[in-house]
Amino acid sequence: MKYIIAIFGSLIVAFAFNSFLVPYEILSGGISGIAILIGLITPFNIGLMNLLLNLPLIILGYYKLGKTITVNTIICVVSLSVFLFLVPVAPVTDNILLSTIFGGIIAGVGVGLILKYSGTSGGLDIIAIIVSRSSNFSVGLLLTAMNGIIVLISGAFFDWEIALYTLLSIYLSGIVIDQIHTSHIKVTMQIVTTKGECIRENLLKNVYRGITVTEGYGGYTQEKKQILMMVVTRYEMSQVKKIVRSHDEKAFINIFKTVEVDGMFVRNL
Numbered sequence: 001m002k003y004i005i006a007i008f009g010s011l012i013v014a015f016a017f018n019s020f021l022v023p024y025e026i027l028s029g030g031i032s033g034i035a036i037l038i039g040l041i042t043p044f045n046i047g048l049m050n051l052l053l054n055l056p057l058i059i060l061g062y063y064k065l066g067k068t069i070t071v072n073t074i075i076c077v078v079s080l081s082v083f084l085f086l087v088p089v090a091p092v093t094d095n096i097l098l099s100t101i102f103g104g105i106i107a108g109v110g111v112g113l114i115l116k117y118s119g120t121s122g123g124l125d126i127i128a129i130i131v132s133r134s135s136n137f138s139v140g141l142l143l144t145a146m147n148g149i150i151v152l153i154s155g156a157f158f159d160w161e162i163a164l165y166t167l168l169s170i171y172l173s174g175i176v177i178d179q180i181h182t183s184h185i186k187v188t189m190q191i192v193t194t195k196g197e198c199i200r201e202n203l204l205k206n207v208y209r210g211i212t213v214t215e216g217y218g219g220y221t222q223e224k225k226q227i228l229m230m231v232v233t234r235y236e237m238s239q240v241k242k243i244v245r246s247h248d249e250k251a252f253i254n255i256f257k258t259v260e261v262d263g264m265f266v267r268n269l
Contacts, residue, residue, distance in 0.1 A: 017107065144171060
């Protein structure tokens with residue numbers, strides 16, 4: 001299923017490029033943006049250039065992210081390159097602003113789906129994921145920052161009005177990516193329960209996160225309780241809740257967003 005979603009995400013990205021961005025010489029972010037630029041100023045096909053430019057970064061991804069993500073990346077890069085070749089370059093609207101907005105949003109949806117279910121769509125995604133795993137920066141924010149160079153290239157080769165449209169498209173894509181790809185978002189969970197030991201053992205077996213346990217008691221009933229606190233990613237939150245409820249249906253769970261984690265926190269699960 002994840003491969004089907006990755007291929008579908010690649011089709012969405014190709015549609016956004018060839019139907020909204022390429023007709024108005026608006027670049028996307030990352031390697032695909034450079035491929036579009038080369039395709040616009042040379043006779044080379046955009047899909048072929050996207051494939052060739054991604055090869056060095058695929059090799060980097062193999063050493064830094066592992067075999068599984070590399071295989072996913074190859075599938076996404078090849079799929080996107082094929083779809084860029086097959087989808088005709090035909091504008092959906094004659095309004096450049098609408099093309100910029102919807103091109104950026106639709107491309108963000110495609111890349112977000114690929115990142116969420118397959119790991120990476122190639123290009124600068126690989127670098128963004130590597131940096132994100134060793135920092136508190138989100139993938140979308142890193143991609144937006146790195147894509148500043150694409151804006152400068154766009155302004156140098158075309159004009160600064162096109163560069164501003166490119167910046168808007170990249171910015172919108174980054175926002176959408178962060179709404180879909182949420183593994184960088186961390187939450188703190190406080191679990192108040194009378195079955196603390198059972199829950200602690202189950203969580204340690206199934207969720208690779210540290211747990212802090214303190215003793216407490218109910219303010220009204222004065223019943224002895226255990227308070228478990230742990231920081232997890234948003235992806236892991238539902239798993240933790242399921243484990244807690246399997247032991248204690250009446251457990252009180254308080255969840256709040258964690259702004260930053262300073263200390264040992266595994267990010268490359």
